Amino acid sequence: MNMSRRPVNAARRLVEGGSIPFASALHSKSRSSPYLSVLLILVGLLVIAYIYSGSGGSANDREALSKAEGGVSCTLEVQKALPLLKKAYGDSMHKVLHIGPDTCSVVSKLLKEEDTEAWGVEPYDLDDADANCKSLVRKGIVRVADIKFSLPYRSKSFNLVIVSDALDYLSPRYLNKTLPELARVSADGLVIFAGYPGQHRAKLAELSKFGRPAKLRSSSWWIRYFVQTSLEENETAAKKFEQASIKRSYKPDCQVFHLNAYH
Numbered sequence: 001m002n003m004s005r006r007p008v009n010a011a012r013r014l015v016e017g018g019s020i021p022f023a024s025a026l027h028s029k030s031r032s033s034p035y036l037s038v039l040l041i042l043v044g045l046l047v048i049a050y051i052y053s054g055s056g057g058s059a060n061d062r063e064a065l066s067k068a069e070g071g072v073s074c075t076l077e078v079q080k081a082l083p084l085l086k087k088a089y090g091d092s093m094h095k096v097l098h099i100g101p102d103t104c105s106v107v108s109k110l111l112k113e114e115d116t117e118a119w120g121v122e123p124y125d126l127d128d129a130d131a132n133c134k135s136l137v138r139k140g141i142v143r144v145a146d147i148k149f150s151l152p153y154r155s156k157s158f159n160l161v162i163v164s165d166a167l168d169y170l171s172p173r174y175l176n177k178t179l180p181e182l183a184r185v186s187a188d189g190l191v192i193f194a195g196y197p198g199q200h201r202a203k204l205a206e207l208s209k210f211g212r213p214a215k216l217r218s219s220s221w222w223i224r225y226f227v228q229t230s231l232e233e234n235e236t237a238a239k240k241f242e243q244a245s246i247k248r249s250y251k252p253d254c255q256v257f258h259l260n261a262y263h
C-alpha cells in the first residue's frame with residue numbers, strides 16, 4: 001500500500017506544481033541526441049499513463065470529500081454524546097482526555113460541566129485555532145502531539161480517554177503502538193469514536209491535514225483488532241450507553257467502542 005502510494009504522490013506533486021520535468025529536459029537535449037528525445041517522450045508518456053491509472057482511487061476520494069460539506073465528524077459526535085457518556089461512566093468522567101481534531105471544542109464543552117477536568121490532544125495541527133483554543137494551549141490543557149508516538153502523560157493520568165477521528169488515519173502498524181498508549185494513560189476506560197465504512201468525512205481539508213485519507217473500518221474489523229491486542233470491551237459501560245441512547249432516541253453517526261483500561 002505505502003510502496004504504491006509514494007511514487008504516485010511524488011509524480012502528482014510534480015504535475016500539480018505545473019512542471020513536467022521531462023518536457024524541459026527534452027528541450028535542452030533535443031539538439032544533441034534525437035534518440036534521447038524519443039526515449040524521454042516514451043518515458044514521459046509512461047509516467048503520465050501511470051499517474052492517471054494510479055490516481056483513480058484518490059480522485060474518487062477527493063470527489064467524495066468535496067461532496068462532504070455535510071459529512072460526518074466523529075469529534076462533533078463526541079460532543080453530542082457527552083450526556084450519554086456521563087450516564088455510562090458517571091464518576092469516571094472526572095478527569096477526561098480527549099484526542100482528536102478540534103479537541104479544543106470538546107475540551108471547552110467538558111470544562112463547562114461541574115466536577116470535570118479535561119485535557120486534549122490535537123493530533124495534527126492548530127492552524128485555525130481561535131483565541132479560546134490558543135489560551136487552552138498556553139495553559140497546557142490542550143497539546144499538539146503526534147499520536148504515533150508516546151503520549152506525554154503518566155500512566156493512568158485520566159479516568160476516561162475519548163478518541164475520535166484519529167485512529168482511522170493510522171495503519172495497523174501504528175495502531176499497535178497507539179492503542180496500548182491510550183489504554184496506558186487511562187485508569188477506567190477508553191472510548192473510541194470511529195467512522196463507518198463508506199461514510200463521507202466532514203472536512204475538505206481532512207485529506208491534506210492528515211496526509212492520507214481515512215481508512216474507515218467495519219466494526220468486525222475493529223473488534224477482531226481489539227481481541228488481537230488484548231483490549232476488552234467494557235460491557236457494562238456499553239450497555240449503559242446504549243440504554244441511554246435508546247431513551248433519548250440518539251443514534252450515533254459513528255461507531256462507538258467502550259474498552260477497558262489495562263489492569
Ligand SMILES: *[C@@H]1O[C@H](CO)[C@@H](O)[C@H](O)[C@H]1NC(C)=O
Nearest residue numbers: 171172173174176228229230
Ligand atoms: C499488531 O499486533 C498484533 C498483536 O500483537 C499482531 O498480531 C499483528 O501482527 C501486529 N500488526 C502489525 C501490522 O504489526
Ligand SMILES: *[C@@H]1O[C@H](CO)[C@@H](O)[C@H](O)[C@H]1NC(C)=O
Nearest residue numbers: 088089188234236237260261
Ligand atoms: C466499565 O465501566 C464502568 C462505568 O460504566 C466503570 O465503573 C468500570 O470500572 C469499567 N470497568 C472496567 C473493568 O474498566
